[in-house]
Amino acid sequence: MATGRSSTKSAARRPGRPYEQVVIESVRPSIDCGHHPVKAIIGATCGIEATVFRHGHDRLRVVATVFAPGERRGRELAMRSVNPGLDLWRLDLPLDTLGRYRVTVSAWTDAYASWVEELGKRVRAAQADIASEIAEGLSLVARVAAARKGGQKRDAEGLLERLTAEAADPQKLLDVASTGEALDLMAQIGLREDESHAEPELVILVERARARFGSWYELFVRSETDNPAVPGTFTTATRRLGDIRRMGFDVVYLAPIHPIGTTNRKGPNNKVGAGPNDPGSPWAIGSPHGGHKAVEPALGTIDDFERYVRAAAELGMEIALDLAIQCSPDHPWVREHPEWFYRRADGTIRYAENPPKKYEDIYPVNFDTSDWRALWDELLSTVLFWVDRGVKIFRVDNPHTKPLGFWAWLIEQVQAAHPDVIFLAEAFTRPPMMQALAKRGFTQSYTYFTWRNTKRELIDYMTELTTASAEYFRPNFFANTPDILPPILQTGGRPAFKSRVTLAAMLSPSYGIYNGYELCENMPIPGREEYLDSEKYQVRVRDWNDPDSLREFITRLNQARRDNPALQDIGNLRFLEIDDEQLIAFVKATPDRSNAVIVVVNLDPAATHGSILHVPAEAIGVAPGESYQVRDILTNQRYTWGDRNAVELDPIGGEPAHVLVVERGR
Numbered sequence: 001m002a003t004g005r006s007s008t009k010s011a012a013r014r015p016g017r018p019y020e021q022v023v024i025e026s027v028r029p030s031i032d033c034g035h036h037p038v039k040a041i042i043g044a045t046c047g048i049e050a051t052v053f054r055h056g057h058d059r060l061r062v063v064a065t066v067f068a069p070g071e072r073r074g075r076e077l078a079m080r081s082v083n084p085g086l087d088l089w090r091l092d093l094p095l096d097t098l099g100r101y102r103v104t105v106s107a108w109t110d111a112y113a114s115w116v117e118e119l120g121k122r123v124r125a126a127q128a129d130i131a132s133e134i135a136e137g138l139s140l141v142a143r144v145a146a147a148r149k150g151g152q153k154r155d156a157e158g159l160l161e162r163l164t165a166e167a168a169d170p171q172k173l174l175d176v177a178s179t180g181e182a183l184d185l186m187a188q189i190g191l192r193e194d195e196s197h198a199e200p201e202l203v204i205l206v207e208r209a210r211a212r213f214g215s216w217y218e219l220f221v222r223s224e225t226d227n228p229a230v231p232g233t234f235t236t237a238t239r240r241l242g243d244i245r246r247m248g249f250d251v252v253y254l255a256p257i258h259p260i261g262t263t264n265r266k267g268p269n270n271k272v273g274a275g276p277n278d279p280g281s282p283w284a285i286g287s288p289h290g291g292h293k294a295v296e297p298a299l300g301t302i303d304d305f306e307r308y309v310r311a312a313a314e315l316g317m318e319i320a321l322d323l324a325i326q327c328s329p330d331h332p333w334v335r336e337h338p339e340w341f342y343r344r345a346d347g348t349i350r351y352a353e354n355p356p357k358k359y360e361d362i363y364p365v366n367f368d369t370s371d372w373r374a375l376w377d378e379l380l381s382t383v384l385f386w387v388d389r390g391v392k393i394f395r396v397d398n399p400h401t402k403p404l405g406f407w408a409w410l411i412e413q414v415q416a417a418h419p420d421v422i423f424l425a426e427a428f429t430r431p432p433m434m435q436a437l438a439k440r441g442f443t444q445s446y447t448y449f450t451w452r453n454t455k456r457e458l459i460d461y462m463t464e465l466t467t468a469s470a471e472y473f474r475p476n477f478f479a480n481t482p483d484i485l486p487p488i489l490q491t492g493g494r495p496a497f498k499s500r501v502t503l504a505a506m507l508s509p510s511y512g513i514y515n516g517y518e519l520c521e522n523m524p525i526p527g528r529e530e531y532l533d534s535e536k537y538q539v540r541v542r543d544w545n546d547p548d549s550l551r552e553f554i555t556r557l558n559q560a561r562r563d564n565p566a567l568q569d570i571g572n573l574r575f576l577e578i579d580d581e582q583l584i585a586f587v588k589a590t591p592d593r594s595n596a597v598i599v600v601v602n603l604d605p606a607a608t609h610g611s612i613l614h615v616p617a618e619a620i621g622v623a624p625g626e627s628y629q630v631r632d633i634l635t636n637q638r639y640t641w642g643d644r645n646a647v648e649l650d651p652i653g654g655e656p657a658h659v660l661v662v663e664r665g666r
Helices: 109-122 131-147 149-165 170-177 180-189 235-236 241-246 304-314 332-336 372-387 404-417 431-439 455-465 486-507 550-563
Strands: 004-005 021-026 038-041 043-055 060-067 074-078 080-083 087-095 099-109 204-205 214-219 249-252 318-323 353-356 357-359 393-396 422-428 476-478 510-514 584-588 598-604 607-613 628-632 638-641 644-649 657-662
Touching: 021 099, 043 060, 043 099, 060 087, 074 087, 074 214, 087 099, 099 404, 099 422, 109 131, 109 170, 109 180, 131 149, 131 170, 131 180, 149 170, 149 180, 180 241, 235 304, 249 393, 304 318, 318 372, 372 404, 404 431, 404 476, 422 431, 455 486, 455 584, 476 486, 486 510, 486 550, 486 598, 550 657, 584 644, 598 644, 638 657, 644 657
Parallel strands: 038 204, 214 249, 214 510, 249 318, 318 393, 393 422, 476 510
Antiparallel strands: 004 074, 021 043, 043 087, 060 074, 060 099, 080 087, 099 204, 353 357, 584 598, 598 657, 607 644, 628 638, 628 657
């Protein structure tokens, strides 16, 4: 309920007594004591809580001043006492607008309600002389009337008149004073002589549903061709969008589409010295054709790109662009802004290195430049350029090598104008840095899932993601990337590809694969976690109609994700008891248990494993001892299950996993 008062700015601590009368503590949800935004999805309700108390026994009034996105005047919403013994107050705030909500919790002594409560005690005790207490209450209302204007003044004067008329009869006076109308009025217009405000304000970043849930498919436009001598274009890539959508993907993520430099261009497998027909790395951005606001001419034009974006949208998909803040030696910035790059002692610009790897075709950008404001503005302009062309998702390359303050600024600037824009952080680095990027506003984050293979590793990592960092860190589980071919995929064959994509798709609401995964591509550079003949340096032609493709398997996983709301959350994950260390089992269910999915995966790609699986009745919303039907979406087989169930998974002769939807009443 609104208190009837609004504010034009966030509440600030007011001058007054040299000590606090009302104490406000533990405002939550909170990230690092309120220094970073809490994340939420539009349509959700945020439960805002605070511990509020004061000395003595006086009544309190606690409110949250809420500035919704775009609002210049805040709304004061009353918080309710939910646990008086612990002084806990709560407001359930509906989040129905994209953007940043700003909330400040304030509290003060409700002098009128305190007086009414004290008067009631004395009347019920039949105390004879309470004239001074009556006079105190009348004086309080009179002071409020004197301090207010207009309708509020008239309302206070009217209440004072009614109270004065009954002052000679304490019981009648109490009856008038304690009406809901009188209490509500004084709660709204009463004096706030000891008001306190929580600092800093709470910020809630509200994003669209794709921020939490989506299936990603990564590709190189130039490989969308059937002739390696003729690179693909936006036009040829458009023809395969339907196939990608039929597999159930929501986001098509493109490797960089910008002009590729020729200076120090790399050949196949990062070879120094490219041949005349080698296309180079798309991450070597910039040529005489332009930089980050242009497209590689071999792919088409800006107009062709916009048509590609529209074609994807017509199929219900979005295009995600790679935001790589780095340049080839031919990038216009190198000529126009040489101060944006690192210089060696001999005056030459330093190229990128990640020893032992060398990237002679790439110049990293120097964020320590004295011209940093111009650099920041240009990067903001770059993002907005693509937003204006229909891009609302950016996968950011190596954000951990740029200042955190820059990302906090850029993301807030972009989302202030376009709150539906999503940023995915590609930061395979130290956990504190990955978490810090998420706190600064990155919508989603790459994770260590790619390297978590054993049962204990997976359980421990998922426990971490669903507890300590759950309020701000949204994982996106990529099973592979153009840079990462994990050992399990190199050696495990089709069963490993099936089990890993099942884990990624079922554990995380957002997950992705790099194209070629469905064809089980697994040829590494010997001794490395990288692809031999990497698509980063050459066009790669594939037979998408290969009968051994995992396309149908992946389609079923994505369909299960769409059909089952339980799979669109991560906080509902519950691991189940199963003895075999090569079998991992978990359940996800909606809060009301109307939808529940049980997943069992064989982590050993080379052997059959079986065990007894215990499924607690309350985890899926059935009565103890009750049997129920489950349907495996991978095989369409149905089983009758109960508390304890025999499971056996043959990854070679059958499927390495069960994805079981609980079907009640059948």
